[in-house]
Amino acid sequence: MRGTVTGIGVLDKAMAIVDAVEFQPMTASEVAQKLGVNLSTTHRLAMALVEHGLLARDGENRFHAGPRFDTNRLALAARPILAELRDQTAESAQLWIRRGDVRVCQESADATQELRVTLPVGWVLPLAEGGSAGRILSGESTQQEDDGTDPGWIESISQRTVGLASVSAPVRVGEEIVAAICLVAPLPRVTSTPGEQWGKFVAAAADELAALLSR
Structure with a gap:
């Protein structure tokens, strides 16, 4: 030694x-x-x-x-991707990472609408409170479609906070989930379900970030 x-x-x-x-x-x-x-x-x-x-x-x-050595790189890589996701959907986009039994908001691109969901960078939430990002970071499998395909996202409706809906997708590097990208919106603006409305955009953003981190 x-x-x-x-x-x-x-x-x-x-x-x-x-x-x-x-x-x-x-x-x-x-x-x-x-x-x-x-x-x-x-x-x-x-x-x-x-x-x-x-x-x-x-x-x-x-x-x-481990992932703590990539924290700054992760945030910098995610910033333009979250901004693009926010612009595509007009809702707030966030990057969450796991720290033991909690999750931490590592980066955020807030919606510009007057009624919006905002959380500052560094905000901490217990994994036990659930929510789509918390479930992703806890290792829960993404939801299956009726035909058995995997859309690559998990949705949440009033699970952690009444009146809010979210959809999240895992950012995978190799076999490891290093983060979750989450889109969160007030429930009145959800026209079907958060997954049906925005899931493909969130999953694409997570895949784009994973590809950048794997280079």
């Missing part, structure tokens, strides 16, 4: 794991071998780092740098 940096043992061990996988994904056993640390300790710390977004784990159980 590398030399102590701060003298705070657990913190230094955790950051040594982050350093080890920053440029090359590794399994817990590979990290433990490289650092000379007990495997169970390495796995426990690595999983805690995943929960905090400092690490992520792929389908082969390899750890790599």
Whole structure:
């Protein structure tokens, strides 16, 4: 293991794991071998780092740098996409990310109509409160059409707040959901359902952002 940096043992061990996988994904056993640390300790710390977004784990159980390292890049990439979605629909578009048991509004493009839904960047909501973005970030599958196809979105009507409707789509990088794009509107402006009215636009925006992040 590398030399102590701060003298705070657990913190230094955790950051040594982050350093080890920053440029090359590794399994817990590979990290433990490289650092000379007990495997169970390495796995426990690595999983805690995943929960905090400092690490992520792929389908082969390899750890790599997590979404917190991409926060600024994510917000910058999403900004023009959210603005275009807002202009297409005339409703507020938001980017949400998960932080443990809560979700955080990372970027927002507010509607210009007098009656609109606005939340400032940095606003925090518990995942347990639901809403379409919260359900996406909790890992809920997107809704299926009657013909069995997946439209790529989840809708919510007065679920978290009475009088509001939303539709959200996952932003996937590889197999991981790194964010959710959400369109939210006052219920009186929903002419059918939020998904039927705007779902294709939200799903397309999420796919566009995912493609940018995957480059």
